[in-house]
Amino acid sequence: MNALALYGRYVVASLRAQAQYPTATLMLILGQCAATSIEILGVYALFSRFGSVGGWKFGEAALFYALVNITFSLADLLTRGFEVFGTDFVRTGAFDRVLLRPRAAALQLAGYEVRLSRLGRMMQAVAVLVIATRLAPIHWDAATVAMALWAITGGVAMFCGILVLQATMAFWTVESLEVANVLTYGGVQAAQYPLNIYATWFRRLLTFGVPLACVAYYPVLVILNRPDPLGAPDWLLPFTPLAGFAFLTLSFLAWRAGMARYASTGS
Amino acid sequence: MSQILVEALAKTYRVAERAPGLSGALSGLVRRRWREVHALAGVSFSLEAGELLAFIGPNGAGKSTTVKILSGILRPTSGRVEVGGLVPYEDRIRHVARIGVVFGQRSQLWWDLPVLDGFDLLADIYRVEPARYRKRRDELVSMLRLEPLLAQPVRQLSLGQRMRAEFAAALLHDPQILFLDEPTIGLDAPSKLAVREFVRRLNREQGVTVLLTTHDMHDVEALAERVIVIGHGRVLTDSPFASLRSGVFAERRLHVDFAGPAPEITMPGVTVRSRDEGSLELAFNPADIPAPQLIAAITAQHAVDDIHVDEVAIEEVIARFYDLHDAREA
Structure with a gap:
């Protein structure tokens, strides 16, 4: 059975396990939906007070918000094994069991648990997307839908890359890895707003360091058919989600170095 | 040629030393002091196909380190290991596809899934052909009397029932080498007997090579013809069980x-x-x-x-x- 088919089997197994506790799973989904909905209220409060921020109206900001939240909820759904890698695998020794199976460790971790509760964030993000479509001048046609899907794919790769890096750190330290949350949850918060409202150094960080702008801000410019207020060339914008894949590739190189270290230290 | 070959195996860990208390934790962040721990200091032995070897020694003697190296999880500091012609830590995925491992302390089944679902998933992980898988599974289910347990989630099994399921899980891909790490720990008397009886049949009837670590000397007495005693990272003796007894006592x-x-x-x-x-x-x-x-x-x-x-x-x-x-x- 090839890796993708096996991944499918892991997903089914994980869903069956969660189906053992149907009420709890449903409550978790609704809870996530409610908790993450608070954030769009914050964005709304800001725009209703000031009318527009950095030349953007609420409807457009809602599109940034919706896209990055859909992206993150998907990535969050897929990477539970990496998120809890340090605490549930390395510290407990369960990682040894992973290594005893004739499959790539990363594949087994990716298939570890698909958390349905993460659909809560996606539900509210899709609702915000509907609102954005009504308020902002967005024309959904084949090209803009394709751009949105392409941006989401690149964004999922980038967030997965952050989680892989977080897991990789566990090879070196068993200390708490809350620092990675700055990049994930903090990154989502940052990417919910258009890039041009931020200071220059922060814009550079989000473009070249952790390339959140490449998978959220620039693709949304394409969808809204707006030139970059900061002057990035129009032709370049549709290619920016590639940065997400580059980030994921680099993360996996670090992961491999971590695996080699684990084999020589065992903890 | 030997199925398992271990030559001059050494493993040295570097352990960070830390003074107790908050100030110790803080200075540990800045400047770490390292201490070397020689978990293995030159272990050699070989094992022929079909042998059953018990590996015993006090806690901290190097048993688990040896088993971890043999199963491809750890890379030794120096020395040579070959299992069935492969170097475990160089060729992990090919190697682990050919061995079975049972940890008494750790489950390899999925807690919330029925036993049978876990078996199905393992068959896919190990790429066992469906027809071969069904035959092997049915054989193990009858040997280990698992039929009534197949539909139950693993979390509902008693420890004894779970260990029987663990044995089946480790053998679905029909490995010719089996590593058992304290397989009877915490089991009640009838379950211990059942595990020993099963391991004996596996070894005698199917010719599976078994390497067993245990602290339960009755496991050793019941199963092993050959015993390696390890202490301070070295082989203290490698002898038939009977002569270990008469030589010492x-x-x-x-x-x-x-x-x-x-x-x-x-x-x-x-x-x-x-x-x-x-x-x-x-x-x-x-x-x-x-x-x-x-x-x-x-x-x-x-x-x-x-x-x-x-x-x-x-x-x-x-x-x-x-x-x-x-x-x-x-």
Whole structure:
């Protein structure tokens, strides 16, 4: 059975396990939906007070918000094994069991648990997307839908890359890895707003360091058919989600170095 | 050629030392002091296909490190390992596809899934063809009497039931080599017996090579022809089980219940280990005085109700062996 088919089997197994506790799973989904909905209220409060921020109206900001939240909820759904890698695998020794199976460790971790509760964030993000479509001048046609899907794919790769890096750190330290949350949850918060409202150094960080702008801000410019207020060339914008894949590739190189270290230290 | 070959295996860990308390934690962040721990300091042995070897030693002696290296999880500091022609840590995925591992302390099944679902998933992980998988699974299910458990989620199984399921899970891909790491730990007596019986059948009938680590000497007594005792990262002895016992502890015990009060016994080569009102426990060495001669001498002088000869408990043999080699955990 090839890796993708096996991944499918892991997903089914994980869903069956969660189906053992149907009420709890449903409550978790609704809870996530409610908790993450608070954030769009914050964005709304800001725009209703000031009318527009950095030349953007609420409807457009809602599109940034919706896209990055859909992206993150998907990535969050897929990477539970990496998120809890340090605490549930390395510290407990369960990682040894992973290594005893004739499959790539990363594949087994990716298939570890698909958390349905993460659909809560996606539900509210899709609702915000509907609102954005009504308020902002967005024309959904084949090209803009394709751009949105392409941006989401690149964004999922980038967030997965952050989680892989977080897991990789566990090879070196068993200390708490809350620092990675700055990049994930903090990154989502940052990417919910258009890039041009931020200071220059922060814009550079989000473009070249952790390339959140490449998978959220620039693709949304394409969808809204707006030139970059900061002057990035129009032709370049549709290619920016590639940065997400580059980030994921680099993360996996670090992961491999971590695996080699684990084999020589065992903890 | 040997199926498992281990030569001059050494493994040194670097352990960060840290002063206790908050200040220790803080200075540890800045400047770490390292201490070297030699978990293995030159272990060599080889194992032929179909052998059953018990690997014993006190806690911290290097047993788990050896098993981890043999199963491809750890890379040794130096030395050579080959299992079935592969170097485990160089070729992890091909290697682990050919071995089975059971940890007594750790489950490899999915807690919330029915046993059968876990088996199905493992068959896909190990790329076992469906027809072969069904045949092998049915065989293991009947050997381990798993039929009534297949539909139950793993979390609902007792420890004994779970260990039977763990054995099946480790063998679905039909490995020719099986590593067992304390497989009977925490089990009740009937479950221990069932595990030993199963391992014996697997070894004798199917020719599976077994390497067992355990602290339960009854596992060793029941299963292993050959025992390696490891201490301080070295092989202390590699011998048939019987000669381990006789080499360390030739002594035997004689329990005597007297019709009247227990008398004083003074004979060369015989010591009184314990006495109570009407009985004695004597220690003797059969090389100095054979059991029949000792019994005859006692029954000739005293009225005796009951008498039986015992070997020294195996735990005592091993504890004595560790003491002789100064191998007890510090």
